[in-house]
Amino acid sequence: MAYDITVNGTTHHVDVDGDTPLLWVLRDVLAMTGTKFGCGAGLCGACTVQLDGVATRSCITRVDSLGDAAVTTIEAVGATAAGASVQKAWLEGQVPQCGYCQSGQIMSASALLARNPDPTDAEIDVAMAGNICRCGTYPRIRAAIRAAARSNAKGD
Amino acid sequence: MAGKHCTARSAERLTSTCAVRVSRRSVLCAGVAFGGGLLLGLRLSLGTAAAAAAGTGDFAPDAYIRIGRDGRVALVMPFVEMGQGTYTAIPMLIAEELEVDLDQIRLEHAPADEKLYGNPLLAGVQATGGSTAIRAAWLPLREAGAVARTLLVSAAAARWNVEPGACRARRGAVVHEPSGRSLGYGELAADAARLPLPGKVALKAPAEFRLIGTPVRRLDAPGKVDGTAVFGIDARPAGVKIATLAQSPVFGGRVKSLDDRAARAVRGVRQVVRLDDAVAVVADHMGAALKGLAALAIEWDEGPHARLDSAAILGELEKATDGPGTVAQTVGDVGAALAGAASRVEATYQVPFLAHATMEPMNCTVDLREDGCDVWVGTQVPARAQRAAAQAAGLPLDRVALHNHLIGGGFGRRLEVDGIVRAVEIARHVDGPVKVIWSREEDIQHDLYRPVFFDRLSACLGSDGRPLAWSHRFAGSSVIARWLPQAFNDGLDPDTTDGAIDLLYALPNLRVEYRRVEPPGVPTAFWRSVGPSHNVFVTESFIDELAAAAGQDPVAYRSALLDQAPRARAVLHLAAEKAGWGRPLPAGVGLGVSLQFVFATYMAQVAEVEVSGDGSVRVRRVVCALDCGSVVNPDTIEAQVQGAVVFGITAALYGEITIENGRVVQANFDSYRMLRIDEAPSVEVHIVRNSEPPGGMGEPGTSAIMPAVANAIFAATGKRLRKLPVDPAALKHSA
Numbered sequence: 085m086a087y088d089i090t091v092n093g094t095t096h097h098v099d100v101d102g103d104t105p106l107l108w109v110l111r112d113v114l115a116m117t118g119t120k121f122g123c124g125a126g127l128c129g130a131c132t133v134q135l136d137g138v139a140t141r142s143c144i145t146r147v148d149s150l151g152d153a154a155v156t157t158i159e160a161v162g163a164t165a166a167g168a169s170v171q172k173a174w175l176e177g178q179v180p181q182c183g184y185c186q187s188g189q190i191m192s193a194s195a196l197l198a199r200n201p202d203p204t205d206a207e208i209d210v211a212m213a214g215n216i217c218r219c220g221t222y223p224r225i226r227a228a229i230r231a232a233a234r235s236n237a238k239g240d
Numbered sequence: 241m242a243g244k245h246c247t248a249r250s251a252e253r254l255t256s257t258c259a260v261r262v263s264r265r266s267v268l269c270a271g272v273a274f275g276g277g278l279l280l281g282l283r284l285s286l287g288t289a290a291a292a293a294a295g296t297g298d299f300a301p302d303a304y305i306r307i308g309r310d311g312r313v314a315l316v317m318p319f320v321e322m323g324q325g326t327y328t329a330i331p332m333l334i335a336e337e338l339e340v341d342l343d344q345i346r347l348e349h350a351p352a353d354e355k356l357y358g359n360p361l362l363a364g365v366q367a368t369g370g371s372t373a374i375r376a377a378w379l380p381l382r383e384a385g386a387v388a389r390t391l392l393v394s395a396a397a398a399r400w401n402v403e404p405g406a407c408r409a410r411r412g413a414v415v416h417e418p419s420g421r422s423l424g425y426g427e428l429a430a431d432a433a434r435l436p437l438p439g440k441v442a443l444k445a446p447a448e449f450r451l452i453g454t455p456v457r458r459l460d461a462p463g464k465v466d467g468t469a470v471f472g473i474d475a476r477p478a479g480v481k482i483a484t485l486a487q488s489p490v491f492g493g494r495v496k497s498l499d500d501r502a503a504r505a506v507r508g509v510r511q512v513v514r515l516d517d518a519v520a521v522v523a524d525h526m527g528a529a530l531k532g533l534a535a536l537a538i539e540w541d542e543g544p545h546a547r548l549d550s551a552a553i554l555g556e557l558e559k560a561t562d563g564p565g566t567v568a569q570t571v572g573d574v575g576a577a578l579a580g581a582a583s584r585v586e587a588t589y590q591v592p593f594l595a596h597a598t599m600e601p602m603n604c605t606v607d608l609r610e611d612g613c614d615v616w617v618g619t620q621v622p623a624r625a626q627r628a629a630a631q632a633a634g635l636p637l638d639r640v641a642l643h644n645h646l647i648g649g650g651f652g653r654r655l656e657v658d659g660i661v662r663a664v665e666i667a668r669h670v671d672g673p674v675k676v677i678w679s680r681e682e683d684i685q686h687d688l689y690r691p692v693f694f695d696r697l698s699a700c701l702g703s704d705g706r707p708l709a710w711s712h713r714f715a716g717s718s719v720i721a722r723w724l725p726q727a728f729n730d731g732l733d734p735d736t737t738d739g740a741i742d743l744l745y746a747l748p749n750l751r752v753e754y755r756r757v758e759p760p761g762v763p764t765a766f767w768r769s770v771g772p773s774h775n776v777f778v779t780e781s782f783i784d785e786l787a788a789a790a791g792q793d794p795v796a797y798r799s800a801l802l803d804q805a806p807r808a809r810a811v812l813h814l815a816a817e818k819a820g821w822g823r824p825l826p827a828g829v830g831l832g833v834s835l836q837f838v839f840a841t842y843m844a845q846v847a848e849v850e851v852s853g854d855g856s857v858r859v860r861r862v863v864c865a866l867d868c869g870s871v872v873n874p875d876t877i878e879a880q881v882q883g884a885v886v887f888g889i890t891a892a893l894y895g896e897i898t899i900e901n902g903r904v905v906q907a908n909f910d911s912y913r914m915l916r917i918d919e920a921p922s923v924e925v926h927i928v929r930n931s932e933p934p935g936g937m938g939e940p941g942t943s944a945i946m947p948a949v950a951n952a953i954f955a956a957t958g959k960r961l962r963k964l965p966v967d968p969a970a971l972k973h974s975a
Contacts, residue, residue, distance in 0.1 A: 101506075101508070101531070108527035117470070120600070125680070128914075178458060180461050219649065
């Protein structure tokens with residue numbers, strides 16, 4: 085089967101089985117390797133993308149389930165206001181270590197801030213608990229999300 | 241042309257032609273770089289026993305600095321970046337003395353070459369691990385920067401016909417202050433390359449540092465924030481196919497029969513490769529490969545380990561501690577002291593197998609041709625990886641090109657080359673390049689594991705409560721015996737006993753014995769904080785037991801035994817003070833302390849732990865005080881401690897690989913659980929500043945947290961946990 089999917093504003097025609105996970109369409113068919121493979125079972129969040137702005141695990145999202153949904157990946161999240169403020173806060177807070185999980189962390193954090201510009205610590209925990217970081221950058225992820233929220237509030 | 245090939249070639253040329261200085265100096269030679277410019281070859285060293293053991297008597301450099309005619313400074317890095325910040329800290333050392341800004345330095349991955357890039361602290365193996373990079377590079381890279389600066393200043397002075405003393409190096413240029421003339425390093429590099437090495441160079445005093453000791457932003461962060469960082473798994477040579485695999489679920493098993501008809505019918509599957517002990521499905525994309533793999537019908541010959549289980553392995557270790565082991569350290573007369581004691585404190589401890597579970601699953605891309613082979617991978621051991629690939633491919637070493645990458649988590653897993661060998665075995669059957677990606681389940685079930693250990697301890701106390709005798713005997717695997725056999729001698733190696741011997745405390749009678757017992761079939765490997773990941777848990781828990789037996793406060797008890805270790809005492813008191821040691825706490829909450837000196841760093845941690853009625857444990861806050869001597873990048877030190885603490889809490893609360901019927905039971909992050917952000921404590925890091933030689937920072941935080949948590953649980957509940965991971969059932973209704 086062939087599917088038309090919209091990724092970062094561009095429509096792609098992909099010819100794969102309908103049950104193919106979006107993750108592998110992105111990485112292996114469209115050569116967009118910023119989205120990472122971690123577990124293949126929706127357990128670690130490394131593959132997180134946004135579907136119509138909602139953080140979604142691409143490793144368990146079938147390509148035939150996408151319909152007209154707009155897929156946003158790490159390659160383009162910086163074009164959104166929340167994504168740009170999160171990436172800036174990530175650099176200023178020096179979050180990444182090995183960096184492998186950080187695409188997914190940033191996609192989850194931007195989705196959170198886009199719908200909730202001033203999350204409580206508990207709301208941060210809930211939104212980010214699906215993203216594992218083996219390097220243990222959690223304290224800095226928390227601090228960076230708070231910083232991004234503050235900078236949004238100030239409008240810079 | 242890619243810079244790294246250029247550098248490697250010029251480096252080889254240089255080593256064969258430059259005049260070598262026969263001295264203990266770290267800058268071995270200077271010469272003309274490919275394309276003009278200045279090239280310095282240097283050797284990293286600490287003059288330790290390990291370096292001496294590795295010494296081959298030749299003067300081959302193991303790192304290079306190249307200053308091009310364009311003024312750019314290239315550093316060919318012998319270390320790999322896996323999150324520890326080495327790609328930032330190492331350039332800081334050179335930039336400091338060379339008087340350039342950090343952004344003027346470009347890093348190049350070192351090509352695979354053990355002779356050129358061996359790590360002197362790891363017996364000359366080209367490896368990044370053991371928290372050794374800064375320790376090995378601290379003096380040599382600064383000296384190299386100073387030598388280059390001196391040469392550049394001399395070249396400028398000669399050009400202007402002025403005294404070198406009237407010239408100053410500043411931000412990549414030499415300035416003649418009286419006349420205000422200035423020349424960039426690029427304009428001077430060719431002249432500098434023709435000058436003899438200076439006899440002596442002066443290093444900056446710590447007070448003059450402008451970079452070292454300051455929080456510097458990581459050079460690798462931007463690409464890790466916008467998704468452009470390239471890890472091994474992201475390699476995409478033209479025409480690459482994607483493969484995934486099933487290896488024998490039982491250690492040592494083989495493929496007995498295979499029905500791959502359904503797999504080959506999956507759209508996008510190109511072929512199925514049957515190996516002796518594994519089957520791989522090769523496809524257009526990983527989605528098809530995984531679908532094909534699920535459609536395989538494989539029958540396994542399970543081999544000799546089909547009935548192996550964890551209890552039997554542990555039973556063998558326990559039995560081994562009934563008899564004497566090889567004495568790793570002995571002080572005084574433990575036997576006599578214990579025999580004469582009115583009472584003893586006795587305990588047994590055990591720690592489990594642990595998987596690495598790096599976020600980037602094992603993967604390797606191979607393009608194997610008749611006459612050569614390219615390998616794309618992220619490895620901690622480039623030269624070893626190249627050798628393994630050459631052997632598996634049946635090619636001479638110089639026909640194998642290894643392209644190293646950023647590493648999506650190492651923790652010791654990528655000190656192993658099994659995944660590279662496996663990928664080459666598969667590539668032998670595939671036309672064109674193939675990327676072999678392990679599923680998470682394969683990654684966890686076919687790891688090489690932190691070994692299981694069983695420990696037996698016995699001590700007696702003097703009338704003042706201080707320990708009079710300390711006996712510690714333990715059994716388990718020696719990773720070194722397999723990984724670096726020449727370092728395993730007379731039943732002992734420097735890693736397996738690290739953290740069990742040379743304890744900080746005054747112990748008038750001490751004996752530590754080790755018995756090497758390898759678990760049948762289960763491969764073992766280094767794991768973050770290596771030997772101390774086991775030993776510090778045991779020794780710091782047991783000293784806590786002695787404090788309790790003496791009826792004394794755990795901090796005061798330790799402190800009284802530290803007359804000979806003032807730096808250790810200082811971090812112990814700092815951590816206790818910052819954590820509010822001794823303050824009243826609600827029911828079910830406790831503070832636990834640990835203290836260690838491993839990887840040449842002193843570290844104390846205080847964990848604040850809450851135990852709920854159902855026995856579940858939450859680490860609320862961790863305070864760490866450390867003295868790692870000279871500080872290069874304090875922000876990286878803080879990050880490493882934060883991360884190491886999370887890594888260690890994961891192990892203390894959840895980490896356990898169990899074996900049943902020869903198989904690993906755990907498979908993915910549901911059964912091999914990781915600490916998540918909602919469970920992560922705040923971590924405060926306090927650094928004691930001095931100008932002692934630097935210690936390692938990647939690992940110590942992991943070994944220190946495990947006993948701190950166990951001791952805090954004891955403080956909260958009165959229950960002493962002598963087995964990891966924490967068993968909530970044992971803590972139910974105890975708080």
